[in-house]
Amino acid sequence: MSQVVIDISVSLDGYVTGPNVGLDNGLGDGGEALHDWVFHGTDADQAILDSAFEATGAVIQGRNLFDIIDGPGGWNEEMGYGAKPTGEMNPPIFVVTHSAPEKTRLGDRFRFVGTVEDAVEQARAVAEGKDVVVMGGGQVCHEVLASGLADVLRLHVATVVLGDGTRLFPATAAPAVGLELVESVSTPAAQHLTYRVVKEK
Numbered sequence: 001m002s003q004v005v006i007d008i009s010v011s012l013d014g015y016v017t018g019p020n021v022g023l024d025n026g027l028g029d030g031g032e033a034l035h036d037w038v039f040h041g042t043d044a045d046q047a048i049l050d051s052a053f054e055a056t057g058a059v060i061q062g063r064n065l066f067d068i069i070d071g072p073g074g075w076n077e078e079m080g081y082g083a084k085p086t087g088e089m090n091p092p093i094f095v096v097t098h099s100a101p102e103k104t105r106l107g108d109r110f111r112f113v114g115t116v117e118d119a120v121e122q123a124r125a126v127a128e129g130k131d132v133v134v135m136g137g138g139q140v141c142h143e144v145l146a147s148g149l150a151d152v153l154r155l156h157v158a159t160v161v162l163g164d165g166t167r168l169f170p171a172t173a174a175p176a177v178g179l180e181l182v183e184s185v186s187t188p189a190a191q192h193l194t195y196r197v198v199k200e201k
Contacts, residue, residue: 002127003151006134006141009034015165016138026068033160037189057130058123062140063097070105094119138168146175157191
């Protein structure tokens with residue numbers, strides 16, 4: 001069965017965007033620094049990105065992230081999932097939302113579902129044994145983790161303190177989650193930390 005992998009870049013202080021996120025400012029003020037490892041990283045950073053792309057069978061994301069990606073300044077023919085060209089074997093993407101749009105700029109690769117549970121179930125059904133990757137935003141990633149649906153948490157901890165923005169982990173009380181570190185790769189641009197989620201027996 002496909003494993004469910006939360007894979008997201010985060011600042012040292014726990015933000016997955018900077019403040020003032022909008023359709024024309026998708027990562028928020030200063031948030032581009034979160035993805036320096038993707039666009040300006042080392043060979044080790046690139047190897048991590050390529051490996052994750054090859055292992056992905058389906059993707060889950062939230063509606064806010066979809067709106068940015070499908071917006072005028074979002075993905076295009078040169079830039080899609082995994083920072084790859086959009087025609088390069090892009091996996092199906094499941095968007096968690098209670099209000100699906102009538103049409104999408106990027107075509108029919110998106111499928112709209114009402115809950116993270118339905119998204120995981122449907123994504124696993126089409127992933128052909130490869131990973132189901134939860135790519136963001138922060139709320140959906142945490143919801144999948146807190147609900148016990150995740151098998152792996154992969155954080156790319158960028159060398160930046162954003163001070164404000166979209167949190168990965170909420171400031172309010174949330175369920176505890178046990179983790180086991182299984183891989184750690186350090187580069188000048190990020191600490192790439194992969195944890196196995198410890199399931200309760």
